[in-house]
Amino acid sequence: MTGYEQALARCLYVWDNVAMSLKDLLQRDHNRRTALVVGQVTPEAGRCVQCGICSYFCPINIDVRRHAWLGEPVQESHCLTCGECVARCPRGVLHFARVDLLLP
Amino acid sequence: MSTRYLLVGSGVAAIAAAEAIRSLDAAGAITLISDDPHGYYSRPGLAYYLTGELPRAALFPWNEQDFARLRLQRLQARVAAVEPEAHRLLLSDGAVLPYDRLLLATGAAALQPDLPGNHLPEVVKLDSLADAERMIKLAKRARSAVVVGGGITALEIVEGLHPYCRHVHYLLRGARYWSNVLDEEEARTVLARLAAAGVQIHTHSEITQIEERQGHVAAVRLQKGERIACDLVAVAIGVVPRLELARAAGLQVDRGILADDTLRTSAADVFAAGDVAQVLDSRSGRATLDTLWNTARAHGEVAGRNMAGAAARYLKPVPFNVTRLAGITTTVIGAVGAGRDADVQGIARGDSDIWRSRGDALVVEDGETVNRLRLVVGPQHLLGAVLMGDQRLSRTLQHLIGTAADITPIRELFTQPGVNLYNVLAEFAQSRMVEP
Numbered sequence: 001m002t003g004y005e006q007a008l009a010r011c012l013y014v015w016d017n018v019a020m021s022l023k024d025l026l027q028r029d030h031n032r033r034t035a036l037v038v039g040q041v042t043p044e045a046g047r048c049v050q051c052g053i054c055s056y057f058c059p060i061n062i063d064v065r066r067h068a069w070l071g072e073p074v075q076e077s078h079c080l081t082c083g084e085c086v087a088r089c090p091r092g093v094l095h096f097a098r099v100d101l102l103l104p
Numbered sequence: 105m106s107t108r109y110l111l112v113g114s115g116v117a118a119i120a121a122a123e124a125i126r127s128l129d130a131a132g133a134i135t136l137i138s139d140d141p142h143g144y145y146s147r148p149g150l151a152y153y154l155t156g157e158l159p160r161a162a163l164f165p166w167n168e169q170d171f172a173r174l175r176l177q178r179l180q181a182r183v184a185a186v187e188p189e190a191h192r193l194l195l196s197d198g199a200v201l202p203y204d205r206l207l208l209a210t211g212a213a214a215l216q217p218d219l220p221g222n223h224l225p226e227v228v229k230l231d232s233l234a235d236a237e238r239m240i241k242l243a244k245r246a247r248s249a250v251v252v253g254g255g256i257t258a259l260e261i262v263e264g265l266h267p268y269c270r271h272v273h274y275l276l277r278g279a280r281y282w283s284n285v286l287d288e289e290e291a292r293t294v295l296a297r298l299a300a301a302g303v304q305i306h307t308h309s310e311i312t313q314i315e316e317r318q319g320h321v322a323a324v325r326l327q328k329g330e331r332i333a334c335d336l337v338a339v340a341i342g343v344v345p346r347l348e349l350a351r352a353a354g355l356q357v358d359r360g361i362l363a364d365d366t367l368r369t370s371a372a373d374v375f376a377a378g379d380v381a382q383v384l385d386s387r388s389g390r391a392t393l394d395t396l397w398n399t400a401r402a403h404g405e406v407a408g409r410n411m412a413g414a415a416a417r418y419l420k421p422v423p424f425n426v427t428r429l430a431g432i433t434t435t436v437i438g439a440v441g442a443g444r445d446a447d448v449q450g451i452a453r454g455d456s457d458i459w460r461s462r463g464d465a466l467v468v469e470d471g472e473t474v475n476r477l478r479l480v481v482g483p484q485h486l487l488g489a490v491l492m493g494d495q496r497l498s499r500t501l502q503h504l505i506g507t508a509a510d511i512t513p514i515r516e517l518f519t520q521p522g523v524n525l526y527n528v529l530a531e532f533a534q535s536r537m538v539e540p
Contacts, residue, residue, distance in 0.1 A: 047426065049397045051149030052162040065165055091426040092495050
């Protein structure tokens with residue numbers, strides 16, 4: 001291998017890695033955004049103790065706790081899917097679940 | 105005439121029962137009777153109220169409209185006696201309330217320490233919102249607090265007092281915290297984190313006396329002679345079901361009010377639910393105690409349905425709780441420990457008898473310090489698990505243990521050196537189409 005070829009190979013190798021990690025990063029971001037867009041905050045009622053941290057921290061005052069009591073996903077159209085309630089819940093009651101928006 | 109339902113209690117068991125009754129009986133007269141002036145609030149939420157994460161107003165899941173929607177009458181009163189033969193309640197103010205169906209959901213009360221000085225005003229417990237408010241009020245003025253006891257509540261108090269008091273002393277009778285549920289490593293992690301946060305841990309310490317000065321707490325005296333100056337003594341040495349009414353009425357009681365799997369007690373038309381009920385598990389044939397919030401809700405639902413004439417049965421699920429121990433989220437599922445904890449008499453709050461029924465089983469563990477997974481493995485099934493920190497597998501394990509999934513395909517992998525339990529379980533769960 002000539003010096004030029006070696007330099008080129010190294011260049012390609014570095015580029016490959018950069019491209020891979022970029023792709024990886026974008027894919028992860030894409031996944032996250034997909035979850036946020038088509039996902040709903042979904043409770044598991046059996047874990048909830050109605051402490052109210054979710055409702056208290058909701059930036060737009062959705063009563064998430066009520067949904068958790070009823071075991072119903074947060075279907076309010078103005079839910080920002082910001083994830084604040086999911087992250088704050090001390091008992092892992094809430095998670096994002098993918099839903100098909102075309103189904104009733 | 106419409107059916108008269110009386111529900112004694114204002115916790116989640118009574119609320120769930122009221123909701124269940126109303127879903128089946130639109131006309132019945134439902135009355136909740138409780139001596140708790142604050143009515144229905146999240147008892148587990150008190151821990152977050154103590155630490156200041158939640159304001160007081162956020163603890164109430166229901167507003168007036170919710171009670172009105174179900175047409176629930178609420179009565180703040182103390183019940184003096186139950187007369188099952190006559191189908192009526194006597195209140196302490198002399199009033200007489202007849203019933204067609206009665207629910208006793210009177211909960212459990214913190215045990216008082218049997219110590220000289222236990223009557224002093226700064227000796228506190230954590231049963232109710234009133235207790236939590238009182239504790240905060242006293243903590244704001246206290247320089248030094250002593251916490252004694254075990255289980256979840258003791259740590260909730262330690263963490264709640266820590267922001268207010270310059271010195272928080274946590275006293276343990278033995279060498280370990282929660283010795284019949286956590287293993288040595290888990291307990292050590294919890295205590296080390298408390299110590300790092302500035303809590304003074306005193307192991308092998310037993311109070312013999314609470315010393316007073318002019319009618320107030322001044323110090324605690326320990327068995328080994330030591331004296332710790334303090335202005336507040338908080339106690340969480342266990343709870344005991346509030347049985348007095350049932351016992352006086354001649355109902356069958358053991359550690360709790362005995363109920364069958366329809367939540368019926370030994371008296372006709374009298375039901376029991378929640379922390380006060382010792383409910384028969386028809387599969388094991390045993391009646392055990394749980395002091396878990398979700399258990400109380402499930403009891404209440406079944407009791408309520410049966411009170412309204414349905415034929416519902418309570419099937420005891422694998423007991424489970426998620427809590428925060430020294431800031432580490434911890435899930436306890438199924439049979440994980442054994443024996444007794446010197447710091448708790450009987451049962452604590454947020455606790456289950458089943459957790460201590462491990463017997464001789466294979467125990468495997470993975471992870472270190474704050475992220476740790478411990479599995480109790482039977483011949484074919486997982487019997488229990490403790491997850492500290494990393495909670496990714498919490499729901500998966502609750503499912504695998506709760507459904508008694510056959511783990512034979514992966515059991516051998518558990519004991520292989522260097523195996524990553526998280527990956528093994530995640531892959532296994534995925535192969536069985538269990539939602540992670």
